[in-house]
Amino acid sequence: MGNFGLKVDKFIEIFIEQNGYVKVVQGLQNTVFIAVAGLIIGILIGTVIATVKVLPKYKMLPRVLNGVCNLYVALFRGTPIVVQLLVGYYVLVPLTGVNLPGIRVAMIVFGMNSGAYISEIMRSGIQSVDSGQMEAGRAVGLSFGTSMMKIVIPQAVKNILPTLGNEFIALIKETSVVSFIAVADLYMAFNYIGTNSYEFMVPYLVMALIYIVLVLIITLLVRVLERSLKKSDRRN
């Protein structure tokens, strides 16, 4: 432990004097961007899949859609996120010939991945809303989609907010694997500092702290959001 102070000095030297903080800020930004974009895309995809899954199934189209959604969920829950990133970046991007930077690929892949998980969360949320709500919406002449969007899903989201917060936290931590496709996230930034100082103890410790702080901030945000959505509730 004697030279811990020395290690800290070395870290600070690289962090401040050799512009290490620029990398860290950049990495933090990328991490947060990927997680937020992933969550937004995930919620959109998840909502669509969950809606398809609760559609009445006596016509052909909903059944086909349901099959497609099941396949999607099986695919994205059945493979590790790292594999999805690698396939996306090193297989699909060259094959399709689109010119996408790694960070965009990461956003899309994380979005599609969490969409598969959020679809199940959302479905349980939708099913937790009393079926009378949908019936009342249909009875005044609103369509299935409108009743869903305006009445059922707002109530479902309120019910699943804590779980959705969980998903966001998991997402922000999972983004630490994007270095596999050479995206400069938090891990890459601190790895850079470590390699330059031949000293990894302090950088990785600081990295862990930053992740914890990020997660605590999200926890707080979810709590605030939950409180503001509570106004139509009698529970308090």
Place this chain on the structure above:
Amino acid sequence: MIDVINLKKNFGSLEILKGINITVNKGDIVAVLGPSGSGKSTFLRCLNCMEDPTEGSIIFNGVDIADMKVDINVHRRHMGMVFQHFNLFNNKTVLQNVMMAPAYLKCKDLKQAKSKNRMTKVKNLFRGNKEELIQITATKEQIKAEAKQQALNLLKRIGLDDKADAYPSTLSGGQKQRVAIIRSLAMNPDVILFDEPTSALDPEMVGEVLELMKELASEGMTMVVVTHEMGFAREVASRVIFMDDGQIKEEAPPEEFFDNPKDERLKEFLSKIL
């Protein structure tokens, strides 16, 4: 106004409705009585296709709405429904509950009319005899303001205008049901279906809901009411129907129905409750 022809409904292999024939004319107040499990609620829910009929047709204003090809949402606008458990939208305030459907649907119609007009204009460029545009009388803001005003008037009518911005969870059962009734009233329906509107209320609150229903009845609103309130059926209904085992066993004006029942099962039913 509503003609039900040979309506049948199965849940799996279970036959709930075994061929119902009935006609509801404008201004009729039809009370549907019967023991539980007799199919009263299913019958009512089939009337606006909340449950899709297995067989038979429901002719509403000249259109068979049991046909799966018909856009049921259009016809449901003219058919209000009031539920046993109120089913007010929990995420909306009382005012929003009442004004949401009319405001939203009219805005949607406006949007459709506008886009159709745009198409017509483009087509008219290439046509000799020009097609007429759809008249647009109100803007979106006007529609919303109008719906809000109408909702406030309705709320004032039931004495709940001070609760306009409250959420349904803060209302009592009777208040919720009255709001639910004016919510369906806000669509200016041709007929309102009541599915045991007072069964989930305590006795004290039943009165205020029945009072509102009587008021509607006296204004000439067509109503189909599934109920256990014999007093209401006798006093307000123009016709009473007794259902048992998925069939209509007796259909008569209330005096005859209660004082001179013909069906054996109905006699037994009445002797138990009166």
